[in-house]
Amino acid sequence: xxxxxxxxxxxxxxxxxxxxxxxxxxxxxxxxxxxxxxxxxxxxxxxxxxxxxxxxxxxxxxxxxxxxxxxxxxxxxxxxxxxxxxxxxxxxxxxxxxxxxxxxxxxxxxxxxxxxxxxxxxxxxxxxxxxxxxxxxxxxxxxxxxxxxxxxxxxxxxxxxxxxxxxxxxxxxxxxxxxxxxxxxxxxxxxxxxxxxxxxxxxxxxxxxxxxxxxxxxxxxxxxxxxxxxxxxxxxxxxxxxxxxxxxxxxxxxxxxxxxxxxxxxxxxxxxxxxxxxxxxxxxxxxxxxxxxxxxxxxxxxxxxxxxxxxxxxxxxxxxxxxxxxxxxxxxxxxxxxxxxxxxxxxxxxxxxxxxxxxxxxxxxxxxxxxxxxxxxxxxxxxxxxxxxxxxxxxxxxxxxxxxxxxxxxxxxxxxxxxxxxxxxxxxxxxxxxxxxxxxxxxxxxxxxxxxxxxxxxxxxxxxxx
Amino acid sequence: xxxxxxxxxxxxxxxxxxxxxxxxxxxxxxxxxxxxxxxxxxxxxxxxxxxxxxxxxxxxxxxxxxxxxxxxxxxxxxxxxxxxxxxxxxxxxxxxxxxxxxxxxxxxxxxxxxxxxxxxxxxxxxxxxxxxxxxxxxxxxxxxxxxxxxxxxxxxxxxxxxxxxxxxxxxxxxxxxxxxxxxxxxxxxxxxxxxxxxxxxxxxxxxxxxxxxxxxxxxxxxxxxxxxxxxxxxxxxxxxxxxxxxxxxxxxxxxxxxxxxxxxxxxxxxxxxxxxxxxxxxxxxxxxxxxxxxxxxxxxxxxxxxxxxxxxxxxxxxxxxxxxxxxxxxxxxxxxxxxxxxxxxxxxxxxxxxxxxxxxxxxxxxxxxxxxxxxxxxxxxxxxxxxxxxxxxxxxxxxxxxxxxxxxxxxxxxxxxxxxxxxxxxxxxxxxxxxxxxxxxxxxxxxxxxxxxxxxxxxxxxxxxxxxxxxxxxxxxxxxxxxxxxxxxxxxxxxxxxxxxxxxxxxxxxxxxxxxxxxxxxx
Numbered sequence: 001x002x003x004x005x006x007x008x009x010x011x012x013x014x015x016x017x018x019x020x021x022x023x024x025x026x027x028x029x030x031x032x033x034x035x036x037x038x039x040x041x042x043x044x045x046x047x048x049x050x051x052x053x054x055x056x057x058x059x060x061x062x063x064x065x066x067x068x069x070x071x072x073x074x075x076x077x078x079x080x081x082x083x084x085x086x087x088x089x090x091x092x093x094x095x096x097x098x099x100x101x102x103x104x105x106x107x108x109x110x111x112x113x114x115x116x117x118x119x120x121x122x123x124x125x126x127x128x129x130x131x132x133x134x135x136x137x138x139x140x141x142x143x144x145x146x147x148x149x150x151x152x153x154x155x156x157x158x159x160x161x162x163x164x165x166x167x168x169x170x171x172x173x174x175x176x177x178x179x180x181x182x183x184x185x186x187x188x189x190x191x192x193x194x195x196x197x198x199x200x201x202x203x204x205x206x207x208x209x210x211x212x213x214x215x216x217x218x219x220x221x222x223x224x225x226x227x228x229x230x231x232x233x234x235x236x237x238x239x240x241x242x243x244x245x246x247x248x249x250x251x252x253x254x255x256x257x258x259x260x261x262x263x264x265x266x267x268x269x270x271x272x273x274x275x276x277x278x279x280x281x282x283x284x285x286x287x288x289x290x291x292x293x294x295x296x297x298x299x300x301x302x303x304x305x306x307x308x309x310x311x312x313x314x315x316x317x318x319x320x321x322x323x324x325x326x327x328x329x330x331x332x333x334x335x336x337x338x339x340x341x342x343x344x345x346x347x348x349x350x351x352x353x354x355x356x357x358x359x360x361x362x363x364x365x366x367x368x369x370x371x372x373x374x375x376x377x378x379x380x381x382x383x384x385x386x387x388x389x390x391x392x393x394x395x396x397x398x399x400x401x402x403x404x405x406x407x408x409x410x411x412x413x414x415x416x417x418x419x420x421x422x423x424x425x426x427x428x429x430x431x432x433x434x435x436x437x438x439x440x441x442x443x444x445x446x447x448x449x450x451x452x453x454x455x456x457x458x459x460x461x462x463x464x465x466x
Numbered sequence: 467x468x469x470x471x472x473x474x475x476x477x478x479x480x481x482x483x484x485x486x487x488x489x490x491x492x493x494x495x496x497x498x499x500x501x502x503x504x505x506x507x508x509x510x511x512x513x514x515x516x517x518x519x520x521x522x523x524x525x526x527x528x529x530x531x532x533x534x535x536x537x538x539x540x541x542x543x544x545x546x547x548x549x550x551x552x553x554x555x556x557x558x559x560x561x562x563x564x565x566x567x568x569x570x571x572x573x574x575x576x577x578x579x580x581x582x583x584x585x586x587x588x589x590x591x592x593x594x595x596x597x598x599x600x601x602x603x604x605x606x607x608x609x610x611x612x613x614x615x616x617x618x619x620x621x622x623x624x625x626x627x628x629x630x631x632x633x634x635x636x637x638x639x640x641x642x643x644x645x646x647x648x649x650x651x652x653x654x655x656x657x658x659x660x661x662x663x664x665x666x667x668x669x670x671x672x673x674x675x676x677x678x679x680x681x682x683x684x685x686x687x688x689x690x691x692x693x694x695x696x697x698x699x700x701x702x703x704x705x706x707x708x709x710x711x712x713x714x715x716x717x718x719x720x721x722x723x724x725x726x727x728x729x730x731x732x733x734x735x736x737x738x739x740x741x742x743x744x745x746x747x748x749x750x751x752x753x754x755x756x757x758x759x760x761x762x763x764x765x766x767x768x769x770x771x772x773x774x775x776x777x778x779x780x781x782x783x784x785x786x787x788x789x790x791x792x793x794x795x796x797x798x799x800x801x802x803x804x805x806x807x808x809x810x811x812x813x814x815x816x817x818x819x820x821x822x823x824x825x826x827x828x829x830x831x832x833x834x835x836x837x838x839x840x841x842x843x844x845x846x847x848x849x850x851x852x853x854x855x856x857x858x859x860x861x862x863x864x865x866x867x868x869x870x871x872x873x874x875x876x877x878x879x880x881x882x883x884x885x886x887x888x889x890x891x892x893x894x895x896x897x898x899x900x901x902x903x904x905x906x907x908x909x910x911x912x913x914x915x916x917x918x919x920x921x922x923x924x925x926x927x928x929x930x931x932x933x934x935x936x937x938x939x940x941x942x943x944x945x946x947x948x949x950x951x952x953x954x955x956x957x958x959x960x961x962x963x964x965x966x967x968x969x970x971x972x973x974x975x976x977x978x979x980x981x982x983x984x985x986x987x988x989x
Binding site: 118119120121122124125126127147148271273274279280282283286287289290291292293315316317318321324325326328329330349350352354355357358370374377378381382388389392393397398399402442445448 | 480488619620647648653656657678680681683685724728734737738774776777778779800803805806807872873876877894951955
């Protein structure tokens with residue numbers, strides 16, 4: 001480690017969370033610094049930019065009270081690191097990895113850089129194992145696979161927090177790895193009430209002991225917000241790749257992260273891109289999302305379930321748009337379904353899981369799972385067309401087939417998507433087959449004759465017989 | 467100038483954007499980069515630039531050629547005997563015209579931004595067979611052509627490109643993962659060695675070079691990766707091979723260009739992209755060609771680039787500039803993708819400027835396929851005719867569906883309801899093709915021709931039936947409709963006569979139809 005260097009009275013400008021000072025010594029990008037004002041209290045920061053004359057320091061704690069005179073900057077000579085250990089499960093941290101649950105300090109086994117290192121694609125193993133979340137619209141229709149990054153695109157006021165908590169409580173692995181599961185929960189810029197809700201719910205469901213919480217509150221500084229997911233992911237990587245656990249990282253709300261990115265980029269005077277977000281937002285988000293994965297030779301896996309709220313429900317907004325291009329699918333929540341009382345209000349048509357093909361079907365879940373899901377998709381898509389038609393010509397004006405599809409669509413939302421209790425995959429599949437009985441078998445072109453015989457006509461005869 | 471080493475060690479391996487190997491080198495000298503070299507030239511012979519001077523076999527892979535670099539020529543002063551060599555070791559010494567001499571190894575250095583020279587560019591009259599029905603039969607691409615696949619997220623760009631990499635009939639595939647997902651690269655690395663090359667029957671990985679610069683890898687290397695990949699493609703073309711380059715995604719490359727340009731403080735143009743975006747895109751796509759190489763062989767580079775337009779809006783700069791240079795445009799559509807209808811190629815927005823040039827090639831394929839049906843004696847190219855029939859039908863469908871939305875489907879006249887029924891069959895049976903189905907993941911031109919004919923025959927029979935007073939609903943209720951809709955899944959390459967059986971069954975079904983009276987229809 002380099003010696004720590006202390007610089008006095010070199011500050012030339014203070015702007016929001018940024019401190020500009022004369023470059024009097026050779027420091028590296030992203031190195032950690034500690035800044036003390038006249039009050040003597042140290043504040044954490046990092047070197048954000050360097051040029052010929054100036055060092056730009058990003059303050060991770062409120063800069064209020066700092067002045068140009070009397071400010072002392074200590075360069076710590078190392079990148080920002082997080083001291084991790086297996087005991088971090090069951091603990092609660094703030095946005096930059098400091099224990100805030102009132103317990104003893106965390107026994108540190110290893111210090112890791114929070115930036116992480118890009119994973120060489122050759123070292124990645126293909127994600128193949130199914131995770132059961134208990135939500136039919138995910139398990140049956142858009143399955144989550146270990147090592148995947150599958151965001152939830154939500155909107156303000158939609159019950160994404162409840163879904164996140166329920167997934168954290170109910171998600172399980174199938175098979176012998178079932179016990180080896182851990183959850184990292186990162187709240188980014190969340191209001192105090194939401195943070196409390198997460199903490200209490202996890203405690204009550206007993207999931208807290210297999211979880212670690214990282215809470216960056218809405219009132220914390222926006223520069224700190226940029227680090228919160230990185231601390232959480234560093235902890236997750238440690239648990240997954242060093243301790244061999246299957247880790248699910250739930251981050252909420254990535255929109256707050258992107259807002260902070262825009263705010264800090266603006267303060268640095270960078271050229272803004274689409275809607276004022278910096279041009280490198282795609283690359284920056286990729287450094288977070290791409291930390292999900294499976295690694296050859298490591299027992300554990302890292303799965304990400306980030307939650308983001310689409311500003312004014314616009315899926316074309318840069319935040320969901322860029323995320324969708326990086327992540328392996330998306331689960332989209334719908335305000336219309338929410339209003340209709342469907343919980344969880346998942347709109348399955350725009351939802352997608354890209355890795356579903358690798359983790360479902362023969363040898364993974366049920367051999368007929370992919371075909372069933374594909375058939376349900378085709379039928380539901382058709383039912384939305386019928387609904388459109390009905391909105392103009394009225395239900396009575398529809399052809400027989402279209403009327404059947406109309407009924408199917410409603411039943412699909414009420415009986416399959418909507419659920420009061422978590423379901424196993426088997427229950428979800430049963431519900432799916434049940435729904436398909438509403439349609440004539442001739443319409444089911446995504447199913448093979450054998451699948452129809454086994455799951456649909458066979459029972460029909462059996463039901464009719466007695 | 468940024469350059470890369472191209473040589474026999476590329477096939478079957480994965481590299482980063484600057485063509486540095488991503489896999490760790492093996493320590494085992496038997497497996498390491500050793501190549502078996504057999505000279506085909508001798509001392510005293512004069513070798514022109516780009517000439518072949520030997521054969522190279524990498525362990526467990528196919529034969530390649532050793533090339534004199536395109537910027538060197540001279541008389542052979544010394545050449546290595548048949549032996550095992552590494553790809554950087556000198557195997558050939560040439561005396562140059564100016565009296566100096568130069569040493570040549572199996573691999574050589576080439577600046578990525580300069581196209582490798584060729585003798586001549588040739589017009590292309592044969593397609594790159596992709597194995598995807600909607601592309602080959604409706605929107606084909608020529609060997610040495612250029613195509614773009616734009617689509618919002620989740621419309622299946624990557625799956626389509628991967629299907630093409632697996633199923634297309636090229637000799638060498640260069641797969642560029644540019645600013646995309648690491649897991650996808652891992653998937654390709656795991657899956658390709660287990661699949662079979664449709665041309666040679668050997669492992670698919672043996673014909674593949676992967677250049678990967680995932681989204682979390684450095685941005686400057688992402689900007690360079692597209693040039694590295696196309697240079698690799700040209701190197702194999704110079705050996706007389708047909709090469710297909712899949713670039714996923716050119717938008718990420720353009721964004722890297724934007725990011726680098728922004729850091730230089732250049733004046734931003736449309737969408738923040740530098741003003742030279744369109745000329746850079748032109749430089750890239752213009753490197754696609756079918757050529758006579760310096761050594762007289764025929765080779766080609768076909769470029770296929772995916773585009774990720776922000777919020778799926780095709781009017782953005784990368785899509786609109788790319789459109790000016792490509793000849794095949796395969797627009798992916800989120801509505802189709804939402805219904806899990808893949809490949810989600812929208813037949814109304816897509817086009818192929820190569821189609822007419824390829825008609826003669828297709829006519830020959832159709833001539834090889836036996837038919838029971840009397841050919842319509844229009845004397846026109848059957849493929850062009852069928853293609854136009856299908857496209858008109860799909861266009862008509864879109865129009866009628868808009869109308870049905872206002873007046874209701876039932877209010878349409880019988881003839882138009884029949885059009886909708888036929889269009890649905892074209893979509894379900896012909897255009898839809900599952901990338902994961904073992905039977906249907908690729909489709910030979912012969913099978914495509916049979917399917918196209920069978921569906922056209924259905925339309926004919928249905929029209930005849932309608933003239934006899936049969937309602938579209940009667941036709942839709944026929945038992946034969948389900949096997950027709952599922953023919954792509956049920957009838958594989960190994961039992962093509964299944965189409966004839968199905969056709970016979972269809973003819974019988976139509977023959978048995980009798981018109982309903984008005985009362986029975988109302989009931």
